[in-house]
Amino acid sequence: xKVLISRKTxxxxxxxxxxxxxxxxxxxxxxxxxSGNSVIFSNIGREFLVFNxxxxxxxxxxxxxxxxxxxxxxxxxxxxxxxxxxxxVVEAGxxxxxxxxxxxxxxxxxxxxxxxxxxxxVAQGNLDMMKLTNVVLENADINEQIEKxxxxxxxxxxxxxxxxxxxxxKNLYALKSGAFIVCYVPSISxxxxxxxxxxxxxxxxxxxxxEVILRHWRVWEKVARPNHRKEIDHTAFLVFxxxx
Amino acid sequence: xKVLISRKTxxxxxxxxxxxxxxxxxxxxxxxxxSGNSVIFSNIGREFLVFNxxxxxxxxxxxxxxxxxxxxxxxxxxxxxxxxxxxxVVEAGxxxxxxxxxxxxxxxxxxxxxxxxxxxxVAQGNLDMMKLTNVVLENADINEQIEKxxxxxxxxxxxxxxxxxxxxxKNLYALKSGAFIVCYVPSISxxxxxxxxxxxxxxxxxxxxxEVILRHWRVWEKVARPNHRKEIDHTAFLVFxxxx
Amino acid sequence: xKVLISRKTxxxxxxxxxxxxxxxxxxxxxxxxxSGNSVIFSNIGREFLVFNxxxxxxxxxxxxxxxxxxxxxxxxxxxxxxxxxxxxVVEAGxxxxxxxxxxxxxxxxxxxxxxxxxxxxVAQGNLDMMKLTNVVLENADINEQIEKxxxxxxxxxxxxxxxxxxxxxKNLYALKSGAFIVCYVPSISxxxxxxxxxxxxxxxxxxxxxEVILRHWRVWEKVARPNHRKEIDHTAFLVFxxxx
Amino acid sequence: xKVLISRKTxxxxxxxxxxxxxxxxxxxxxxxxxSGNSVIFSNIGREFLVFNxxxxxxxxxxxxxxxxxxxxxxxxxxxxxxxxxxxxVVEAGxxxxxxxxxxxxxxxxxxxxxxxxxxxxVAQGNLDMMKLTNVVLENADINEQIEKxxxxxxxxxxxxxxxxxxxxxKNLYALKSGAFIVCYVPSISxxxxxxxxxxxxxxxxxxxxxEVILRHWRVWEKVARPNHRKEIDHTAFLVFxxxx
Numbered sequence: 009x010k011v012l013i014s015r016k017t018x019x020x021x022x023x024x025x026x027x028x029x030x031x032x033x034x035x036x037x038x039x040x041x042x043s044g045n046s047v048i049f050s051n052i053g054r055e056f057l058v059f060n061x062x063x064x065x066x067x068x069x070x071x072x073x074x075x076x077x078x079x080x081x082x083x084x085x086x087x088x089x090x091x092x093x094x095x096x097v098v099e100a101g102x103x104x105x106x107x108x109x110x111x112x113x114x115x116x117x118x119x120x121x122x123x124x125x126x127x128x129x130v131a132q133g134n135l136d137m138m139k140l141t142n143v144v145l146e147n148a149d150i151n152e153q154i155e156k157x158x159x160x161x162x163x164x165x166x167x168x169x170x171x172x173x174x175x176x177x178k179n180l181y182a183l184k185s186g187a188f189i190v191c192y193v194p195s196i197s198x199x200x201x202x203x204x205x206x207x208x209x210x211x212x213x214x215x216x217x218x219e220v221i222l223r224h225w226r227v228w229e230k231v232a233r234p235n236h237r238k239e240i241d242h243t244a245f246l247v248f249x250x251x252x
Numbered sequence: 253x254k255v256l257i258s259r260k261t262x263x264x265x266x267x268x269x270x271x272x273x274x275x276x277x278x279x280x281x282x283x284x285x286x287s288g289n290s291v292i293f294s295n296i297g298r299e300f301l302v303f304n305x306x307x308x309x310x311x312x313x314x315x316x317x318x319x320x321x322x323x324x325x326x327x328x329x330x331x332x333x334x335x336x337x338x339x340x341v342v343e344a345g346x347x348x349x350x351x352x353x354x355x356x357x358x359x360x361x362x363x364x365x366x367x368x369x370x371x372x373x374v375a376q377g378n379l380d381m382m383k384l385t386n387v388v389l390e391n392a393d394i395n396e397q398i399e400k401x402x403x404x405x406x407x408x409x410x411x412x413x414x415x416x417x418x419x420x421x422k423n424l425y426a427l428k429s430g431a432f433i434v435c436y437v438p439s440i441s442x443x444x445x446x447x448x449x450x451x452x453x454x455x456x457x458x459x460x461x462x463e464v465i466l467r468h469w470r471v472w473e474k475v476a477r478p479n480h481r482k483e484i485d486h487t488a489f490l491v492f493x494x495x496x
Numbered sequence: 497x498k499v500l501i502s503r504k505t506x507x508x509x510x511x512x513x514x515x516x517x518x519x520x521x522x523x524x525x526x527x528x529x530x531s532g533n534s535v536i537f538s539n540i541g542r543e544f545l546v547f548n549x550x551x552x553x554x555x556x557x558x559x560x561x562x563x564x565x566x567x568x569x570x571x572x573x574x575x576x577x578x579x580x581x582x583x584x585v586v587e588a589g590x591x592x593x594x595x596x597x598x599x600x601x602x603x604x605x606x607x608x609x610x611x612x613x614x615x616x617x618v619a620q621g622n623l624d625m626m627k628l629t630n631v632v633l634e635n636a637d638i639n640e641q642i643e644k645x646x647x648x649x650x651x652x653x654x655x656x657x658x659x660x661x662x663x664x665x666k667n668l669y670a671l672k673s674g675a676f677i678v679c680y681v682p683s684i685s686x687x688x689x690x691x692x693x694x695x696x697x698x699x700x701x702x703x704x705x706x707e708v709i710l711r712h713w714r715v716w717e718k719v720a721r722p723n724h725r726k727e728i729d730h731t732a733f734l735v736f737x738x739x740x
Numbered sequence: 741x742k743v744l745i746s747r748k749t750x751x752x753x754x755x756x757x758x759x760x761x762x763x764x765x766x767x768x769x770x771x772x773x774x775s776g777n778s779v780i781f782s783n784i785g786r787e788f789l790v791f792n793x794x795x796x797x798x799x800x801x802x803x804x805x806x807x808x809x810x811x812x813x814x815x816x817x818x819x820x821x822x823x824x825x826x827x828x829v830v831e832a833g834x835x836x837x838x839x840x841x842x843x844x845x846x847x848x849x850x851x852x853x854x855x856x857x858x859x860x861x862v863a864q865g866n867l868d869m870m871k872l873t874n875v876v877l878e879n880a881d882i883n884e885q886i887e888k889x890x891x892x893x894x895x896x897x898x899x900x901x902x903x904x905x906x907x908x909x910k911n912l913y914a915l916k917s918g919a920f921i922v923c924y925v926p927s928i929s930x931x932x933x934x935x936x937x938x939x940x941x942x943x944x945x946x947x948x949x950x951e952v953i954l955r956h957w958r959v960w961e962k963v964a965r966p967n968h969r970k971e972i973d974h975t976a977f978l979v980f981x982x983x984x
Contacts, residue, residue: 011430013457046429046454046455046496047454047496057454057457057496058496059429059430059494059495059496060428060429060430061430062333062334062407062428062430062431062432063334063336064332064333064334064432065334065430066334067334079328079331079332080327080328080331080332080464082327082331083324083326083327083328083329083330083331083332084323084324084327084328084464084466085327086327086330086331087323087324087326087327087330087354088308088323088324088327089306089308090306090307090308090309090310090311090357092307092357092358093337093357093358093359110331113334113336113337114336114337114358115337163306184304184306185290185303185304186255186303186304186305186306186309187306188306188308194721195720195721196469196471196476196720196721196928197720199469199471199476200471200476203471203472207472210290210291210301211290213257213301216468217468217469217470217471218466218467218468218469219466219467219469220324220328220464220465220466220467221464221465221466221467222328222462222463222464222465223462223463223464223465224460224461224462225440225443225461225462225463225489226461227440227443227444227447227461228447228451232440232443232444232683232684232685232964233682233683233684233730234730242721242722245469250303251303252290252291252301252302252303438965439964439965440684440964440965441964476720476927476928476929477926477927477928477974478974486965486966499918501945534917534942534943534984535942535984545942545945545984546984547917547918547982547983547984548916548917548918549918550821550822550895550916550918550919550920551822551824552820552821552822552920553822553918554822555822567816567819567820568815568816568819568820568952570815570819571812571814571815571816571817571818571819571820572811572812572815572816572952572954573815574815574818574819575811575812575814575815575818575842576796576811576812576815577794577796578794578795578796578797578798578799578845580795580845580846581825581845581846581847598819601822601824601825602824602825602846603825651794672792672794673778673791673792674743674791674792674793674794674797675794676794676796684957684959684964687957687959687964688959688964691959691960695960698778698779698789699778701745701789704956705956705957705958705959706954706955706956706957707954707955707957708812708816708952708953708954708955709952709953709954709955710816710950710951710952710953711950711951711952711953712948712949712950713928713931713949713950713951713977714949715928715931715932715935715949716935716939720928720931720932733957738791739791740778740779740789740790740791
C-alpha cells in the first residue's frame with residue numbers, strides 16, 4: 009500500500025498497488041505511482057506526496073466500532089506497565105481488535121477473550137490485515153476463562169469491558185508476581201467499583217489512576233497555537249493495578 | 253529484585269535478594285523475604301506487600317539526568333509511529349539511555365548517538381542493568397553519522413537534542429519511505445525552527461505537533477478528585493514528521 | 497424575556513413576552529407563559545421549565561463575530577486584575593462589544609475604541625440590548641487616542657486587537673500606577689512581540705502569561721465523565737502587565 | 741501601600757508607607773520610596789520597580805486557611821452567572837472571606853453565613869482591610885437561615901461548604917426566578933450527591949458542571965513553554981444550577 013498526501017488539501021489517500029488511482033482530486037497514473045518519485049501529479053495538476061504505507065498507516069484503516077481505544081492510551085499502557093517483546097498479554101474484550109493488534113505487534117503472545125461474535129469477526133479481520141499470527145482470539149467470557157490460564161504466565165492483563173471489577177475478584181494466580189492489570193474505564197463510577205473490590209483484596213495493589221490527554225498544536229511561520237479542529241478529548245481513565 | 257510496598261506509608265522499597273533488609277520501617281528477615289508470602293512484617297510490625305520486580309520497576313531505578321523523558325511521551329511516540337518488534341530505531345542523543353532502554357526492549361535494533369562521554373557512561377550502565385544487547389551506543393554526532401547509515405534501513409529516527417533541526421537538513425535516505433522522525437522539544441521556538449526547515453524540503457512532511465498531558469486521579473470510597481500531589485506536568489512537545 | 501427549557505430535548509427557548517410562542521416542540525399559550533407556573537406544556541404535550549431571563553441569558557443573545565471572547569477569559573481577567581465597581585476600564589477594539597458589556601455591567605466607566613464602523617454598530621446594538629449607559633464607544637484607533645486620556649485615570653487597559661504591542665510603546669501615563677494592561681492574544685508569536693517590547697521598557701512589568709481552560713463534566717446517577725460534546729477549547733492566551 | 745518588585749529576584753515586597761524599608765535585598769530609604777520615581781535602589785545596589793498597590797495586591801495579603809478559592813474560579817463564577825453591580829449575593833460559608841471580598845467589590849450587597857467563630861473573625865479582618873461595607877456577615881447555619889431571606893431577593897447563591905446539597909432541599913423562594921446557585925465542590929462524589937437531590941426537584945435545573953484550569957506560560961526571547969514552577973492545579977468543580 010502507498011500513501012498519497014495532497015499538497016493542496018492535506019487529504020490522505022491509500023493506493024492498493026493496482027492500476028490507476030481515481031480520487032476527487034483527479035486521476036493518477038499507475039506509471040507515476042510506481043515511478044519511485046516522491047512527488048507526482050494528477051491529471052488536473054494536483055500535487056501529491058507519495059510514500060510506502062507503514063504499520064501506522066494500516067492501523068488507520070482498521071474497521072472499528074464507535075468506542076475506539078486511542079494510541080495515546082495504548083502507548084501509555086505499554087510504557088507504564090513495562091511490557092516488551094518477551095511479554096505475554098491477556099485481554100478482554102477484543103472489541104475491534106485495535107488493542108490486540110497493537111500489543112501483538114510488540115509482545116511475544118496475546119490471548120484475547122470476547123463474548124460477542126460480531127466483534128470476534130471484526131477483530132480477526134484487522135489481525136489478518138496486519139498479518140499478526142501470535143494472537144489467540146477466543147469467543148468466551150474472561151470471567152470463566154482467567155482461572156484456566158497457566159500459573160504465573162501473564163505479564164499484563166488488559167481489561168476493556170463493562171463490569172471489569174468482577175474479573176478482579178477471580179483467582180488471578182495466572183498473573184506473574186508484580187504483573188500489571190490495566191483497566192480502561194470511561195467513567196469515574198467504574199473506578200469506584202474497582203477500588204471497592206481492591207480494598208477487600210490482599211492480592212492486588214492499586215498503583216495509579218490516571219488520564220492521558222493529547223493536545224494538538226498548530227505552528228506555522230511565526231504562529232503557534234493549539235489546534236482548534238483537533239481539540240483535547242477525554243477517552244477513558246486508566247487504572248494500573250499490581251498483582252502481589 | 254523484589255519490590256516491597258509498606259501498607260502504612262505507601263513507600264516502595266527494592267530488595268536485591270541477599271540477606272536481611274533494613275529500612276526506616278524496620279528490619280525484614282531474609283527468610284520472610286524468600287518465603288513466597290505476599291504479605292510480610294518487619295520487626296517493628298509494619299506490614300509489607302512483596303512481589304517480584306518487573307521491567308517497569310527496574311526502569312524506576314535508572315540513573316538519570318535532570319531532564320527525563322517520561323513514559324507518557326515514550327508510549328505515545330511508539331504508538332503514534334507504529335514501531336514494533338521488527339523495527340530499527342536510530343536516536344540522538346542517548347542522554348541517560350531512558351529512551352534507548354525503552355525502544356530496545358521492544359524493537360529489533362537500536363543505534364544511539366551521543367556526543368557527551370559522561371552521558372554514554374550513564375546510558376551504558378542503564379542498558380547493562382536491563383541486560384539489553386540489541387543496542388549500539390556511539391560517542392558521535394548524529395549530524396556527521398546519519399548520512400553513513402545504510403539506505404532505507406531506519407523505521408524511526410528519534411531526536412532528543414538541542415538544534416535537532418540541523419539533522420533534518422541532512423540527506424535522510426537511510427530512512428525508509430514513510431518512516432517517522434520524532435523530535436522531542438521542550439519549547440515552541442524549537443518547533444518554529446523545525447517547521448521552517450521542513451517548509452523548504454520536499455522530502456519531509458510535518459504530520460503532527462502534539463503534547464501529551466498526564467493527569468493523576470485519586471479515588472477512594474466515594475471520593476474522586478485529581479491528585480494534588482502529582483499534578484499535570486509539561487515535559488515537551490512532540491513533532492511527528494514523515495519521510496517521503 | 498422568559499427562558500423556556502424543554503425537559504425532553506434540553507433546548508433553550510427565549511420568549512419575548514408577547515402573544516403565544518411557536519417552536520418546533522409545539523405551541524405554548526400566552527396565558528400559560530404568563531401564569532407564573534414554573535412548569536408548563538405545549539399543545540403537543542412537551543414539558544417546559546420557565547423562568548425569568550437574567551443578564552446571563554441576554555448575553556447569550558449577543559450578535560457576535562466569529563471570534564468571541566469567552567466568559568472563562570473575561571472572568572479571569574476581571575478577577576486577576578482586581579477590577580471592581582469603582583474602576584475605569586479602557587479597551588480596544590470593541591469588536592462585538594462582548595467584553596464591553598461585561599465590564600460595563602461591573603465597573604464605573606468604560607471607554608472603548610474600535611477602528612471598524614461595522615463593529616461599532618454591532619457593539620452599540622449589544623450595549624443597547626443590555627441597557628448599559630456607562631460606556632463611551634469611539635470609532636478611533638487607540639494608538640492615536642491613548643495619549644489623550646486623562647493622566648492616571650485608568651485602572652485596566654484591555655487590548656483585544658492585532659498588533660497590540662504597538663499600544664504598549666505609547667506613553668501610558670493615563671494608567672494609574674500599578675494598573676493592569678491585559679492583552680488577549682490567540683497565538684504565542686504575538687506574546688513574543690509583546691515580551692520583546694516590554695523588555696525594552698522600564699515602565700511596564702510582565703506579571704503573568706496564562707491560559708484559561710474550561711473542562712465540562714457530565715454527571716448522572718453514578719456516572720461521571722468529561723463531556724465529549726463540549727470539550728476543552730483553546731481561545732487565547734492572556735498577558736497580564738503592570739504599569740510601573 | 742506600595743509594591744516593590746526586585747529586578748534581580750522577582751520577589752514582591754509590600755511597603756506600608758512609613759519609614760525606611762528593610763528587606764533581605766537591602767535597605768530602601770523612605771525618601772526614595774516617596775520620591776515618585778518608578779525605579780529605585782537599595783543600599784546594596786539592588787534595583788526595584790515601585791508602584792501603588794491595587795486591590796489585587798491587597799487581595800494577595802489576605803489571611804487565608806488551607807483551602808483557598810482561586811481567582812480563576814471566582815472570575816468564572818461571576819462571568820458565568822452574569823452577576824454585576826446591581827446584584828445581591830448570598831453565600832455560605834464565609835471561610836476566610838476571600839469570595840466575600842471578591843463579590844462585595846463588585847455587587848450591590850452580600851450576605852454571608854458561616855458556622856465557625858474563627859472563620860468569621862478572619863473573614864471580618866479581610867473585609868476591614870479592603871474597606872468593604874456592603875457585607876452582612878452572620879455566624880449562623882445557612883440551612884436554618886435561607887428560608888428567612890426576603891422573597892425573590894437573591895441573584896446568586898454561592899455555596900462553598902460541606903454537604904451543600906442539603907441547602908438545595910430547602911425552600912429557595914428567596915432566589916429570583918432564573919437566579920443561579922453555584923456549588924464549589926472539591927470532589928466528584930459531592931457532585932453526585934447534588935445531582936441526586938436536583939433530579940428529585942422541579943424547582944432547580946442543573947445547567948453546567950465544569951472545572952476551570954489555569955495554565956501558566958513562560959515566554960522570553962524566542963522561547964515559549966508552559967511554566968514548570970506554577971503548573972496546572974485542580975481546585976474544585978463548579979456546579980451551576982438555575983432556580984426555576
